Amino acid sequence: DAGITQSPRYKITETGRQVTLMCHQTWSHSYMFWYRQDLGHGLRLIYYSAAADITDKGEVPDGYVVSRSKTENFPLTLESATRSQTSVYFCASSLTGIPQPQHFGDGTRLSIL
Amino acid sequence: QKEVEQNSGPLSVPEGAIASLNCTYSDRGSQSFFWYRQYSGKSPELIMFIYSNGDKEDGRFTAQLNKASQYVSLLIRDSQPSDSATYLCAVKFARGDSARQLTFGSGTQLTVLP
Numbered sequence: 001d002a003g004i005t006q007s008p009r010y011k012i013t014e015t016g017r018q019v020t021l022m023c024h025q026t027w028s029h030s031y032m033f034w035y036r037q038d039l040g041h042g043l044r045l046i047y048y049s050a051a052a053d054i055t056d057k058g059e060v061p062d063g064y065v066v067s068r069s070k071t072e073n074f075p076l077t078l079e080s081a082t083r084s085q086t087s088v089y090f091c092a093s094s095l096t097g098i099p100q101p102q103h104f105g106d107g108t109r110l111s112i113l
Numbered sequence: 114q115k116e117v118e119q120n121s122g123p124l125s126v127p128e129g130a131i132a133s134l135n136c137t138y139s140d141r142g143s144q145s146f147f148w149y150r151q152y153s154g155k156s157p158e159l160i161m162f163i164y165s166n167g168d169k170e171d172g173r174f175t176a177q178l179n180k181a182s183q184y185v186s187l188l189i190r191d192s193q194p195s196d197s198a199t200y201l202c203a204v205k206f207a208r209g210d211s212a213r214q215l216t217f218g219s220g221t222q223l224t225v226l227p
């Protein structure tokens with residue numbers, strides 16, 4: 001049972017570059033989420049998706065793009081990376097929407113130089 | 114602005130004691146509350162969740178809701194060094210844009226001393 005996997009686990013890139021973080025889940029969960037975690041801010045929602053081809057903004061969506069062409073995949077793209085986007089990014093999924101609990105992937109630690 | 118507040122700690126308790134972690138929330142109509150544990154460098158792991166209809170006990174963990182004062186507590190009985198982690202509280206707000214999302218607190222760091 002692979003659950004939810006994120007790739008890469010670590011990424012270093014430069015400002016202005018495009019970078020895509022991948023998230024794949026094997027549970028056939030309807031909902032998927034992207035969070036970033038920074039010291040002092042806790043987890044903040046970037047985007048979420050209720051189903052394939054349905055996405056919606058969270059608390060901090062600026063500078064990010066998502067897509068969900070297949071239920072199991074939910075990639076997050078930073079179109080032009082900035083240093084302020086250096087963070088740990090977590091993908092999560094839940095069977096249905098809230099109040100169902102969310103299950104998290106292992107995270108991607110992204111550094112932008 | 115919908116908010117979830119937690120004391121960042123660190124909270125230190127001796128092994129075998131009861132650890133009590135609190136979380137306050139701003140939306141009186143909130144009905145779903147979640148507690149996650151996060152070890153350093155790891156992803157959040159769901160411990161338990163409760164709805165507004167009552168408290169919940171699961172092994173050494175108890176989640177309690179005080180709707181009048183708008184806080185939710187997590188009690189850890191017989192605390193073990195392996196419980197040392199950051200505990201995140203998350204709330205689903207009842208109204209506004211945040212109603213479809215979980216809002217997380219910044220977490221309380223717990224250290225259980227052997």
